[in-house]
Amino acid sequence: MKPSNVHPKPSSPKDVPDHLVDPHTMKKYTRGRSLGRGSFGKVYEITDVDSKQVFACKMISKSHIQKRYQKENLKTEISILQSLSHHHIISCHSVFEDEDFVFVVLELCSSGSLSEVLRFRQTVMEPEAHYLMMQLLKGVEFLHKNKVGHRDLKPDNIFFNDRMEVKIGDFGLSTTIKFEGELKKARCGTLNYVAPEVLSGNGYSYQVDVWSLGCVLYTMLVGQMPFHTSSWTETVNHIMDNEYTIPDHISPAASSLIRQMLCADPAKRPTVTELQTHKFFTGG
Numbered sequence: 001m002k003p004s005n006v007h008p009k010p011s012s013p014k015d016v017p018d019h020l021v022d023p024h025t026m027k028k029y030t031r032g033r034s035l036g037r038g039s040f041g042k043v044y045e046i047t048d049v050d051s052k053q054v055f056a057c058k059m060i061s062k063s064h065i066q067k068r069y070q071k072e073n074l075k076t077e078i079s080i081l082q083s084l085s086h087h088h089i090i091s092c093h094s095v096f097e098d099e100d101f102v103f104v105v106l107e108l109c110s111s112g113s114l115s116e117v118l119r120f121r122q123t124v125m126e127p128e129a130h131y132l133m134m135q136l137l138k139g140v141e142f143l144h145k146n147k148v149g150h151r152d153l154k155p156d157n158i159f160f161n162d163r164m165e166v167k168i169g170d171f172g173l174s175t176t177i178k179f180e181g182e183l184k185k186a187r188c189g190t191l192n193y194v195a196p197e198v199l200s201g202n203g204y205s206y207q208v209d210v211w212s213l214g215c216v217l218y219t220m221l222v223g224q225m226p227f228h229t230s231s232w233t234e235t236v237n238h239i240m241d242n243e244y245t246i247p248d249h250i251s252p253a254a255s256s257l258i259r260q261m262l263c264a265d266p267a268k269r270p271t272v273t274e275l276q277t278h279k280f281f282t283g284g
Contacts, residue, residue: 016059020046020103022096029057029105036113041101045108055093058104062097077171078104080148088139090159090169109159109167114216118155123223126254132158133217134281135166140213141272143168144206147177149184153212154193155219177205191232192225196240197266207266210275214261221250226262253280 020029032045032054041060047053065071081092081104091107114132117124124132136158143150150157150171157170173188183203195211197204218226226244229235238244242264246255257280263269270278 015061016042016044016101017098020057022094024096025094031057046105054108056106056108058106060102060104062100062102073172074102076176077174080171080174080176084143084146084148086139086142088135088166088168089142090167106169107167109169110162111160111164113156113160114158114220115155118219118223124220126221126251129217129220129254130281132166132220133213134276136168136213136216137272137276139166139168140209144209144272149175149177149206150209151175152189152193153209153216154190155216158216191235192228194239195266196242196264199236199240204266206271207269210261210269210272214258217254217261218244218246218258221254222247253283256280
């Protein structure tokens, strides 16, 4: 079974309304430009008619969430978003619906995503990676302390506000870990960032997020994903065999950090808390 983002077909721009009204608060919004696609739907810029405050809004067509697992996934995503409050996690302002759509009003990240930065620049310098990774670790540490596993950390889901501060978003594949030692079995995520224990089907927990962040760090510094090939099967084999190469120009500290995060054995992978004491962050 191939890992998947489990994203149903997004709504087309002509389907979504131009004007929105939150029946709980009676706030009125106008729809602006498309910001891209999130899990279960498309994301648009919306403006509060009275305050002129601008938000991002995920608009999910109810016709595309007919199956029970899709409804449960959306319910879980909204529940997780509403329960979290952290500087490095996108905040959820409100959720409402009409006959055709569910609207999730989110903090606007006006400086785009890490994916967009890397498309423009290919790589970032190590001091920049230090700055970004520390914020990511703080955000994911908060998730794990609140029993949430993200399960789809990748540049597309890492956003920046107008001060270029990191905001983790898109919780469409996230899950709650109900008790210590609980192992999840669902094969989900984005292949190039998926940990080997997800592919093996033997069960996994928070450590899959550490692996994904290791792939993100590698991608930021090297300019390509560590296990990517043109073949799905070959990429899976590289992940399972832990087959990747760190270029010589990457510093010893960064190389050490990547190797620890991409440790094939999840039991030997450091936690996000432990990673923050690594010499990559403390070495000046």
